[in-house]
Amino acid sequence: MSEELNDVEVRNFEEGDKVTGTVTSVEDKQVYVGIPDSKLDGVVPISELSNVHIEQASDVASVGDTLDLIVLKVEDDVLVLSKRKIDALQSVDDIKAKFESGEVFEAVVNDVVKGGLVVDLGVRAFVPASLVEDHFVEDFASYKDQTLTFKVVEFEPENNRVILSHRAVVEAEKSGKKQERLNEIKEGDVVEGTVQRLTSFGAFVDMNGIDGLVHISQISYQHIAAPSDVLEEGQSVKVKVIGVDPANERISLSIKATQPGPWDDISEKAPVGSVLKGKVARLVTFGAFVEIFPGVEGLVHISQISHQHIGTPQEVLKEGQEIEVKVLDVNEADKRLSLSIKELTEAPAEVTDYELPEENTGFQLGDLIGDKLKNLKTTDDK
Template sequence: MSEETREAVSETVLNSGDVVTGRVIEVDDKKVVVDIGYAFNGIIPIRELSALRIEHPSEVCAVGDEVTTKVIKIDEEDQVVVLSKREAAAQGAWNDLQDKFENGDTFEITVQDVVKGGLVTDVGVRGFIPASLVDRKFVENLEEFKGQSIRVKVVEIDPENNKLILSRKAVLDEEYDDNVSQTLESLPVGSVVTGTVQRLTNFGAFVDVGGVDGLVHISELAWHHVDHPEDVVKPGDTVQVRILKVDPEAGRVSLSIREAMPSPWEEGVQEFTPGSIVTGVVRRIVDFGVFVELKPGLEGLVHISQISHQHVAHASDVLEEGQEVKVKILAIDPERQRISLSIKDASEERPPRREPQQQRSYQSTPQDDGSGTGATIGDLFRDLFKKQ
């Protein structure tokens, strides 16, 4: 700075708390030197450069940068002005962040560091993003976000305690909700679409269809009875599903895998004909008989009267679920989706055959005529006829 310029700026009035703009002219290990157009230069100690902890001033400033600072102290004796970039940034930052919080604004920040429990950024003040608010799902390695630009929202703000909590998850949730609304409009009930199995529960499977997770209830996983969803599908599987119900307000979609595939009553039943004897598996035992599975999704009823040639009071007395049995097909009704079966008619065992009463031969008890020989009724009548 020339002597004439120095004399001119010396007349400038500068007070503690003033906000001034200058240009960086030097960067060393502990401070940054700034030309603020005053009688002597300003210095920014490393601790006053950022709301975050930094290892070297070069992480924040470079020679030639224009910086806005707040005057902390004017040291006439050492001929320096102590400045704070951190406080100057914070002075206007809190008001701006408060507006963003009240309006629910989304804005972009750069992740400066990864600390225990989350991420930190400098937005004029120190902003903290807890690990639970980084993503909609669990993030195992937060280091992948360091140096990245991400969009966040303010979810908690307390200037008095210098506390600012930001959330990336809030932005992702909002985007997801918007996407759900758009996707639901494009999923007409009855249509068949392709989805990806996301996760399994005891009551079914969640399938992603166009960015929306829909539920396939366990009863809709297959045409046959399913005990556990993992017996049919696993996460990552690509499946065809039919849209059963859409609830835009709740953001829910009910899906069916079995309805997206041919019914065994449309194809499988053609393999069977009345009168044929086939092998099946007992699947359900009820008061009036048992249901026997002939092939997956295709079951027929063996009425309790058709279980055995002997009287059966309870089907569970002679049969158990999972038991393999031979059955004779009595009748098939595709329209009502019913098949009548018989176990006893498929059995080779038959009850003892009784002779008709009229064919039975009765013989009277031999009578003693006193001669020591037995005489039959026929003998007596024969003698009578001879006398006549």
């Protein structure tokens, strides 16, 4: 029997040797494996099972699994092995190829840590929070166990540094989609969009993957102080494309161009002879512009302000004053309205008969004049 055992070839392992073992037992913090041609069993501590943190060994290993391992230490009764290091060695070439080619690949998020995500690629890869999405994310908890697309953006094997980016993939997809939409969209198109962002000068609207700007002057026919006065982020709006600049990837949009203009059907809304309420919008040397509908102003010429002569409109009117006006003329084609204030006021009575009042003086005017002439003659005779 002793001679038969001596005839069996038993391999003596050294640190750094690569072996293949079969899992024979799984405990909370370690895994036991059988190594062919070895008089020693192998043990893989939980810290050497994975490049990312795991709570228990059964998370990554089961009885019967075949594992590629590397010998860390040879003890009297056991081989201490590592799966983590052999995974890293086998992954380096693959990660290097992905980094150099810019390949987009899928991987599972193994853990969420402070500052970002952890992905096991055979080596521990890190996704900084700033490279997860192209927008701010407050809580990354829901990303754990998700499968995402990544690109390797930094690779330093000598420092065990692998940085991934999901944001780069998202931005590249959006850029491609944006170019497609730029080629599709045409000036004059009317489309549905969603308000993505509000600024002091306008609103950015997303139109199925491409953003366009609605300048504040194109939001409403009425004057508004800020876009937030009439719009909110997430709101659905209808917009008209009024300009496309493919070279600079800019699209100009208008909301008000999709709405009825304030001058539409003005002849029906303000027929000649009608009396309307309005507000003095501007005073100029030759008259006053009065807003009678939002976006519709008419002119009260200085001659139509008052029955009395005035030097300037400011003598009787002030900006912001609410008044009533009468429509004298409507020119819908040229968007002009002639208005009058004095037509709604009564003209002052005119004095036409200048008679001297009669007084009981005892003499007539002719008598008085005759006496004066008589006296003048007597003086001349002397």
